[in-house]
Amino acid sequence: TASPSPLSDLSQEALSDLRRSLREEYEALKGRGLKLDMTRGKPAPEQLDLAAEMLALPGNRDTTAEDGTDARNYGNLQGLSETRALFAPVLGAPADQVVVANNSSLALMHDTLVYALLKGVPGGKGPWSKDTDIAFLCPVPGYDRHFTLCEGFGIRMIPIEMTGEGPDMDAVEAAVADPAVKGIWCVPQYSNPSGETYSEATVKRLAAMKTAAPDFRLMWDNAYVVHHLTDSRPQLANILDACAEAGHPDRAIVFASTSKVTIAGAGLALLASSPANVRWYLAQAGRRSIGPDKLNQLRHVRFLRDAAGIDAHMDQHRALIGPKFAAVEQAFSARLDGRDVARWSRPEGGYFVTLDVTDGTAGQVVSLAKEAGIALTPAGATHPYGRDPHDRTLRIAPTFPKLEEVRLAAEGVALCTLLAAVEKRIG
């Protein structure tokens, strides 16, 4: 058969024919009574099973940490030295600049923002909340929960377009000339949701740029640093080193977690930064808690062991989710190649595929999919305040459903994408 033509090459009559046949297919899809969910980037049960034996660790009598302390007791706010050593290479910081906390790096980011608002950060002139207007740069498409944090605390959000190598640095450098701009959200490797990794030039510019706010912070959320989907692994430049070299040692705060490595609801959250920022963070956190769950820290050390152990474990994840990403790619390209109605990412890691549909149809694609029993993240969720000015970007999360469900859902989404584009063209 001939390859599909771009919609712009089709006559009105051909467009109407195409619409009729797509509508028929769509009605048949609805008739199947599907109930599929592609909304949240959660690990599948089989992925959680990979860490099943961890639940028996550290074992009844194995609660003494390497420094001789009893991991069952209170204390050690910064985390066990063996756990910090395990994750130091992942974070790109020496172990004494690493903090290991309880589950949820989002909670660490939340607390960091709250402490900055109430107390200020090293190098600043006091609590951020004393200023009537403060703002954060938000690369788009981005992670909705970063945006919800800002919105919840009254931090104005300024969208910055992603370029394929990270945020548009000309726009970032122009924006940080405003002293109200206190920070930027970065998911530097396998970004949520575009999948892109910041180039070395982007990292260097973020580290070196002149900011009007002396206490500007890079919220470096490296959530997907070990979540590879290919053998070709992009080398993300070390942000802490780059900042120190550029004379801004306190600019970056690095976050990560084992939520999608071991157990999503019972992992470890990680923070790394300059010595001054780590002292500052621990001084604030010390009022909040006497110390973290160190049994979980020992459990992770016993289970993952070392960098090679983390790598081997992540390979098992890849074996489970790689085929799901491939199924999405296959379904999208089978339906949409050559039509010139959509673009999508082919991520080399992380948890998401970004689907950019025809401008002005993202909301329509989501409702068409919903009617056919396929739940997608609401259009706009990838943008601050839920507003995607082009009504274009959708985030597809293929990890949680079973492979066959992912395939069905992706085929359905591709059909809805083409149908919405055809109907928009017909008007």
Ligand code: PLP
């Ligand atoms: N950061 C990013 C970019 C994420 O995509 C997610 C989860 O989807 C999180 C943080 C949440 O991490 P945690 O489970 O450690 O709170």
